[in-house]
Amino acid sequence: MKIKNMFFLALVYAYSWGYCDDTTNQKTQIQGVGMNQIIEHQKEKFFIGLELRTNNEECSLAMPIHKDRFFKENILSIIPNKINWDILALYTDYEGDYTKPYSWILGCEVSSLVNVPEGLVGKVIPESRYAVFTTKGEFPQGLIAAWQDIWKSNLPRSFTSDFEVYRSDFDPQRNPEVKVCIAIEEALLQSVLQGRF
Numbered sequence: 001m002k003i004k005n006m007f008f009l010a011l012v013y014a015y016s017w018g019y020c021d022d023t024t025n026q027k028t029q030i031q032g033v034g035m036n037q038i039i040e041h042q043k044e045k046f047f048i049g050l051e052l053r054t055n056n057e058e059c060s061l062a063m064p065i066h067k068d069r070f071f072k073e074n075i076l077s078i079i080p081n082k083i084n085w086d087i088l089a090l091y092t093d094y095e096g097d098y099t100k101p102y103s104w105i106l107g108c109e110v111s112s113l114v115n116v117p118e119g120l121v122g123k124v125i126p127e128s129r130y131a132v133f134t135t136k137g138e139f140p141q142g143l144i145a146a147w148q149d150i151w152k153s154n155l156p157r158s159f160t161s162d163f164e165v166y167r168s169d170f171d172p173q174r175n176p177e178v179k180v181c182i183a184i185e186e187a188l189l190q191s192v193l194q195g196r197f
Contacts (some may be wrong), residue, residue, distance in 0.1 A: 037133045042181070045125040047090055048079045048116055049107020056099060063104060070106045078117050081110040085168035092123060094159040098151065125161045130181040139176035146180050156185040 050073075052066040070076075076087065086108060093103040105121060113122035133150065135142030143164070150157075165179040 037131045039129055039131055039184070042125075042128060042130050044127040046110045046113050047088060047105070047107055047123045047125055048081075048110050048113070048120055049088070049090060049105040049123075050075050050119070051103050051105045051121045053093075053101060053103050055101040059104065066104070067106065075106070075120070076108065079108055079110060079120070080115050080117070081112045083109040083111060087166040087168075087170075089164040089166070090123065090125065090161060091163065092125075092161040097157070097159055123161070125163065126183070128158065128160065128183045129186055131155055131184055133180040133182070135176065135178045135180070137176075139172040139178070142176060143178050143180070146178075150180070150182060155182060158183045158185045 050066070050070050052062055054062045076085070087106065088108055090105040090107070091102055092105065095101045105123065107120070113124070116122040133146045135146050160183045162180070162182045165181065167175075167177070169175055170178070
């Protein structure tokens with residue numbers, strides 16, 4: 001399957017750390033973020049995937065092994081009720097901010113969590129406002145640049161659920177676009193946009 005091979009190559013080269021319903025898009029620039037992003041409201045999503053509990057000190061070794069398992073065991077094919085064939089890399093269950101342990105889960109959006117296969121986890125990605133970054137340029141450099149901008153920014157992150165979206169037509173050479181969706185604190189967003197945070 002093409003997406004399997006392309007995503008596999010992408011994650012081999014990318015040092016990953018961490019669809020969007022366009023109901024209320026708002027173009028904005030957050031101070032300290034060098035690339036453009038939009039703030040958008042996204043509805044609740046159901047997600048099934050293969051979970052890895054990690055942190056930023058261990059993830060460079062743990063994530064490639066986890067990604068290999070995801071593809072060797074053909075996890076995507078056993079996920080029921082898929083909405084589409086896009087692969088999501090979900091960052092969730094943070095114990096604090098991005099420097100603390102979190103879960104990194106590879107999988108996809110589904111229509112229901114009624115039938116979660118053994119060995120996989122079902123998660124609800126909460127309805128929220130998200131800062132959505134669309135990577136530009138070559139892969140994985142664009143993705144790495146996006147995450148570096150996010151970490152350096154004053155973005156009011158909620159640390160609930162963040163995710164990367166690798167569309168089914170993702171190709172690191174011909175179609176390297178990845179969307180990085182960062183959950184934000186609604187209450188703090190206005191202060192940031194007005195320069196008070």
